[in-house]
Amino acid sequence: MKSVSLQQFTLRTGVVAAALVTAWSGLAGAAGANPGDQVAQFTPTLTRVPGPNCAAIINAETVPQPQSGVFGVRLKITQTGDFCGAYHVTVHWRNLDTGRTSGQSQRVEGTTVVGLPDGVITGMGMGPGAGKVEAWLDTYSEVYPQNVDLEHIAGRATFTLG
Incomplete structure (x- = not known):
């Protein structure tokens, strides 16, 4: 029984990894996050989600x-699987110029970031100050x-804040 479950996970992981590679080809790059600057794209995050054969x-x-x-x-x-549970996504950051680090978490249910109708995480944990940010x-x-x-592969971005 465990072998079948492992094979199913391996197959799903392969499919998701292929999608990830495709997405990476169009999302890589670094940019600033100031009001007049371009938007920085993170590399996609691949994660297991609580529940049977659930991933996102x-x-x-x-x-x-x-500011x-x-x-x-x-x-x-984008989530796959049936009867998947809620989980949290944490945005971590490090200001490479000052060494300052912090971040902020938000609950996710299905494909929705709870409490954020536009899906944008902001708040007190999102102010690294001016400089190059990872x-x-x-x-x-x-x-x-x-x-x-x-279990996950973390998405990453590097950008400069003014």
Whole structure:
């Protein structure tokens, strides 16, 4: 039984990986996140999702904010599987010029970022200040007594904030 489950996961992972490679070819690049600058595309995040044979591809891009040194991240999620559970996406960042690090998490249900109708994560954890910024996405599931990291390949982007 475990062998069949592993084969199914391997097959699904292969299909998702092929889609990931296709998506990468059109999404790579670095750009600024200032109101007048271009949007930076993250490489796609591939993650397992709680539930039987559940997985998701998370495409993300920066969203310019009116404040200097602040950015938002818009998520677009494609999910496969039946009876999939909720999970969290965390946007981590590191200002490569100052060394400052932080991030912010948001709950995801299906293909929807909970509480954010436009799918844009913003807030106090999204202000690295001016400089070159490296950002990446992680996923985890809330499980008592502690959160559990989900298997994933983190999407990444590098951009400059003014």
